[in-house]
């Protein structure tokens with residue numbers, strides 16, 4: 596069968612590595628994959644680096660949509676994806692996660708009756724102010740096969756009227772819901788050894804054997820509100836100074852843009868060791884996650900990878916879709932003030948959690964997804 600995989604944003608490109616690898620190694624006689632890059636992310640360190648480093652097949656098409664408002668960006672993607680689908684007539688389309696590229700792929704395919712296979716289906720923040728929440732809900736309701744990383748995700752879909760445990764054939768009106776584990780757990784396991792061999796980030800940052808904190812910030816609620824961004828940065832400075840610890844902050848271009856505009860972090864206060872660096876490769880990121888003492892993040896992917904590698908995280912958001920991590924007490928939600936955020940971070944550094952049970956599957960999500968897609972062939 597022929598499938599089209601849609602990628603566009605950094606986390607989707609990384610997720611696609613797991614499925615492409617599985618297809619290449621075990622299903623190449625049965626599945627032909629054709630990757631379409633929407634061009635949502637385009638800087639080398641947000642896109643191309645992952646194709647090179649993770650050996651993902653080159654996209655057959657790059658729509659080059661670039662950055663713009665939600666409406667314009669999504670519309671350009673829908674238009675471009677529809678043309679590709681009409682030309683290539685695949686048996687199904689794979690979309691990942693919850694970005695505008697996910698939404699566009701799902702809508703374009705469902706409207707022309709091409710089955711949508713949604714990987715990372717069923718996640719909900721129950722906060723519709725997040726663009727991602729709208730994208731997820733629409734993508735799920737355009738899908739024929741829904742692959743859920745957690746049991747909570749299955750339950751969320753059931754609450755919205757989906758049924759799990761149905762027998763095929765499946766269709767848009769009778770979708771199949773599957774609990775398959777997290778495809779990023781496959782990737783973190785697979786690339787962990789390679790990262791140890793290839794990454795030089797700890798040496799470059801002179802971090803080998805030293806305690807440090809890893810931080811990432813890119814959610815629009817955190818970056819587009821100056822007061823909120825200043826609170827987060829001040830809290831990070833306080834943690835660095837009080838705990839005498841380095842903080843490594845690989846900065847997303849969205850956050851970089853706002854910090855430049857508002858002239859934030861141009862001068863660091865005395866006694867603060869916060870290292871703002873460009874986005875790093877996935878292998879470098881794995882080494883930072885594996886060796887840090889604490890993760891401060893608003894990223895969906897990074898909070899989960901922290902858990903995979905047995906590290907606590909402070910989630911810089913009012914809620915999370917990955918509620919299991921909170922339930923296990925491996926993470927906390929950061930608050931609204933400098934005191935809240937710094938206080939929670941210090942508590943996690945002083946009293947780190949110790950339980951990180953394997954709740955994200957068996958590391959073979961991609962195999963399950965390939966087998967299930969073939970079994971039902973989108974029907």
Ligand code: UD1
Pocket residue numbers: 604605606635636637638641662663693694695696726727813815848849852
């Ligand atoms: C997008 C996703 C978000 C995901 C994130 C992963 C949506 C609505 N949001 O957010 O769910 O968590 O990707 O990283 O789809 N920019 C560059 N170079 C790039 C890409 C972006 O400079 O290669 C800058 C541009 O100024 C752009 C801004 O970042 O306007 C935001 O990019 P965009 O793709 O719209 O959203 P993200 O914040 O990256």
Ligand code: UDP
Pocket residue numbers: 605606609811813845846873874875876877878880881893894895896897900
């Ligand atoms: N990541 C990376 N380099 C970085 C920051 C993140 O390789 O500098 C990886 C990270 O390990 C995870 C993914 O990008 O696999 C998460 O992407 P992001 O935080 O952009 O988006 P989200 O997961 O929140 O949608």
